[in-house]
Amino acid sequence: MSKRIGMEVAIAAAEAAALCRFDVAAVYPITPQSHVAEHLSDIVADGRIDAEFITVESEHSALSSAIGAAGTGARVVTATSSQGLMYMHEVLPIASAMRLPIVMIIANRAVSGPLNIWNDHTDIMHERDTGWISLFAQNGQEVVDMTIQAFKIGEHRDVMLPVNVNMDGFQLTHMVEPILMPEQEEVDKFLPAYKPYAMVHPDTPVSMGTLAMPEFYAEALKAKDMAMAASRKIIAQVWKDWEKQFGRKYEPIEAHRAEDAEVLMLTMGSMGETAEIAINELRKHGVKAGLLKLKLWRPFPFEELKKLTKNAKVLVVTDRAVSFGGPGGPVCGEVKAALYDEPNRPKIVNYLIGLGGRDLTISDFVDMMKRAAEATKKMPAEAYEYYGVRE
Amino acid sequence: MKALVENFDIFAPRLVDKEEYFCAGHRACQGCGEALAIRQMCKALGKDTVIANATGCMEVISTLYPTTAWKLPWIHVAFPNAAAVGSGVEAGLTALRRKGKIADRYVKTVAIGGDGGTADIGLQALSGAMERGHDMLYVCFDNEAYMNTGIQRSSATPFGASTTTAPAGKASFGNKTWKKNLPEIMVGHNLAYVATACHSYPLDFIEKVKKARKIKGPTYIHCFSVCPTGWRAKSEECIKLGRLAVETGVFPLYEVEKGKYRMTIDPPEKLRPVEDYLKPQGRFRHLTPDQIKIIQDRVILEYKKLQNKIKCSKSWDELAK
Numbered sequence: 001m002s003k004r005i006g007m008e009v010a011i012a013a014a015e016a017a018a019l020c021r022f023d024v025a026a027v028y029p030i031t032p033q034s035h036v037a038e039h040l041s042d043i044v045a046d047g048r049i050d051a052e053f054i055t056v057e058s059e060h061s062a063l064s065s066a067i068g069a070a071g072t073g074a075r076v077v078t079a080t081s082s083q084g085l086m087y088m089h090e091v092l093p094i095a096s097a098m099r100l101p102i103v104m105i106i107a108n109r110a111v112s113g114p115l116n117i118w119n120d121h122t123d124i125m126h127e128r129d130t131g132w133i134s135l136f137a138q139n140g141q142e143v144v145d146m147t148i149q150a151f152k153i154g155e156h157r158d159v160m161l162p163v164n165v166n167m168d169g170f171q172l173t174h175m176v177e178p179i180l181m182p183e184q185e186e187v188d189k190f191l192p193a194y195k196p197y198a199m200v201h202p203d204t205p206v207s208m209g210t211l212a213m214p215e216f217y218a219e220a221l222k223a224k225d226m227a228m229a230a231s232r233k234i235i236a237q238v239w240k241d242w243e244k245q246f247g248r249k250y251e252p253i254e255a256h257r258a259e260d261a262e263v264l265m266l267t268m269g270s271m272g273e274t275a276e277i278a279i280n281e282l283r284k285h286g287v288k289a290g291l292l293k294l295k296l297w298r299p300f301p302f303e304e305l306k307k308l309t310k311n312a313k314v315l316v317v318t319d320r321a322v323s324f325g326g327p328g329g330p331v332c333g334e335v336k337a338a339l340y341d342e343p344n345r346p347k348i349v350n351y352l353i354g355l356g357g358r359d360l361t362i363s364d365f366v367d368m369m370k371r372a373a374e375a376t377k378k379m380p381a382e383a384y385e386y387y388g389v390r391e
Numbered sequence: 392m393k394a395l396v397e398n399f400d401i402f403a404p405r406l407v408d409k410e411e412y413f414c415a416g417h418r419a420c421q422g423c424g425e426a427l428a429i430r431q432m433c434k435a436l437g438k439d440t441v442i443a444n445a446t447g448c449m450e451v452i453s454t455l456y457p458t459t460a461w462k463l464p465w466i467h468v469a470f471p472n473a474a475a476v477g478s479g480v481e482a483g484l485t486a487l488r489r490k491g492k493i494a495d496r497y498v499k500t501v502a503i504g505g506d507g508g509t510a511d512i513g514l515q516a517l518s519g520a521m522e523r524g525h526d527m528l529y530v531c532f533d534n535e536a537y538m539n540t541g542i543q544r545s546s547a548t549p550f551g552a553s554t555t556t557a558p559a560g561k562a563s564f565g566n567k568t569w570k571k572n573l574p575e576i577m578v579g580h581n582l583a584y585v586a587t588a589c590h591s592y593p594l595d596f597i598e599k600v601k602k603a604r605k606i607k608g609p610t611y612i613h614c615f616s617v618c619p620t621g622w623r624a625k626s627e628e629c630i631k632l633g634r635l636a637v638e639t640g641v642f643p644l645y646e647v648e649k650g651k652y653r654m655t656i657d658p659p660e661k662l663r664p665v666e667d668y669l670k671p672q673g674r675f676r677h678l679t680p681d682q683i684k685i686i687q688d689r690v691i692l693e694y695k696k697l698q699n700k701i702k703c704s705k706s707w708d709e710l711a712k
């Protein structure tokens with residue numbers, strides 16, 4: 001049985017990776033991911049698991065080493081944040097093209113200009129189209145669960161894609177939370193030993209990462225996209241297995257009082273918990289409010305979103321990132337694309353919030369819900385609004 | 392040594408592995424020194440080797456999907472990270488062997504890259520990998536410019552060479568900087584073995600690769616690789632140019648074993664004039680006698696610096712006594 005413990009979430013993420021018995025970790029420290037890096041190295045230094053820890057000299061080398069190790073057939077974990085994730089950028093699409101199921105724990109953080117170490121989702125948005133499965137956790141328990149699930153999803157023969165687990169920097173990483181930490185035997189039962197498809201070893205000589213001319217390149221991309229599409233089924237299956245064994249349910253979009261809601265809000269990450277309290281407040285005052293928490297960013301859950309929004313009049317999409325000169329925040333862009341063909345789609349209002357760690361209170365969410373209802377009376381409304389941001 | 396190489400046909404089968412690990416049919420230019428050097432390196436390394444290759448000519452010409460010239464297990468990820476990928480390969484092999492997930496026998500990790508992928512964009516990853524002490528040999532195949540993208544200058548391009556980004560013109564004599572001394576940077580990483588080599592001296596190169604292979608830890612070989620295409624020289628002069636580089640002192644062949652410098656190919660008593668090496672190459676065609684004099688003086692100075700190291704250096708074992 002899992003034990004309920006109080007643990008800092010970054011440390012819990014490293015513990016979860018250790019429960020998966022990784023063979024190699026290659027990590028470069030960056031705030032607010034650094035406790036993950038430190039604790040992974042602690043675990044290896046204490047001999048708690050039999051693994052190699054590579055103290056790489058940069059994030060670019062962190063993921064490059066991770067690819068090299070995964071190429072030999074090792075189960076590999078890495079972790080990063082913000083500038084580090086962007087420094088890795090060149091290598092992200094290569095990891096997915098080589099179909100190596102590396103797991104990366106990301107402490108989401110704002111991106112520099114100006115320098116800012118606090119939380120938003122800009123870093124992962126830059127990596128949206130690199131062919132990685134992206135999971136978003138709203139609390140420490142989900143970080144632990146998703147880290148373990150990530151290996152099983154990525155390593156499935158129908159998927160073979162890298163997976164990133166996103167947790168909000170500071171809001172989650174540095175928070176001590178009550179966590180049900182699974183036992184080693186439970187994880188061993190859930191997660192089978194990794195059987196790699198190919199290994200760079202003299203007993204199985206292969207050429208990995210070759211050059212593709214135009215007549216093959218597009219096929220490689222299509223294959224990656226097909227694997228991404230196939231992962232929907234596997235993710236659902238893994239989450240079903242998880243629920244069966246651990247009793248905690250996971251869905252691509254977790255709905256809260258959404259069924260009869262007229263005004264829906266969509267959030268991603270830790271702010272879902274704050275927004276949930278706001279929704280409950282509004283309900284107390286007779287507002288038919290509901291909440292959708294997006295847990296699966298890639299592959300994007302189009303069908304689930306359509307189903308969950310079909311009765312709503314207004315959908316408030318919150319974004320913790322900016323797409324400069326674009327249609328609004330990156331999440332809103334996806335939501336609009338998902339609902340375009342729906343005959344009864346809700347009116348959509350987009351708020352850019354919590355940028356660079358800007359605090360978000362319950363009353364902010366209540367206020368957004370109320371203002372959104374007003375805004376939609378005179379549609380088309382502004383494409384998006386920087387909520388609470390000075391001119 | 393000279394006599395031995397002249398009778399290579401007689402001796403080679405006994406000295407060199409007959410197995411081909413880097414096969415014919417790849418798309419390298421005629422007279423490519425680098426492809427030849429890779430073939431020699433693979434023969435020295437043998438079967439139990441994994442190659443991590445940086446993006447560059449050798450990657451592009453050898454693995455056009457769905458074909459491959461490699462019989463050795465081979466991995467390529469990107470341009471700047473061969474040493475980092477190699478680090479991961481080494482760590483992966485180490486962990487998997489220890490955990491009984493792969494065969495319990497030693498497999499050498501070898502990372503390779505061109506001069507751009509090693510001295511410029513890959514220098515950080517190389518320095519990191521060497522400093523961390525991975526059990527890995529890194530071989531730089533130095534053809535003195537970014538040849539894969541069309542002969543742009545790198546920090547390994549020699550003074551006076553005309554390249555597509557450091558062209559000779561009315562107001563320029565070509566590349567204005569001196570070649571970065573990468574082997575010396577590697578010596579600064581306290582590696583147990585650093586060597587220079589050239590495909591024109593195959594037995595010397597093969598010996599050095601074999602020596603490095605045996606050392607558990609990071610080692611580095613800098614292999615001077617003639618590029619007739621980029622150097623604007625005749626394909627059939629590839630081997631000759633490698634020899635001229637050595638005989639003029641432009642690229643001496645030496646090794647640094649535990650800090651002790653040693654010349655492995657003795658150059659002629661009196662170095663040949665650099666002109667002999669520069670003349671057959673189109674990239675130096677524009678140089679005036681004055682500019683050639685500058686190069687000659689610098690080559691002699693660098694050569695004296697090396698001789699001084701050979702004379703004065705002692706191996707760590709000796710110093711520890």
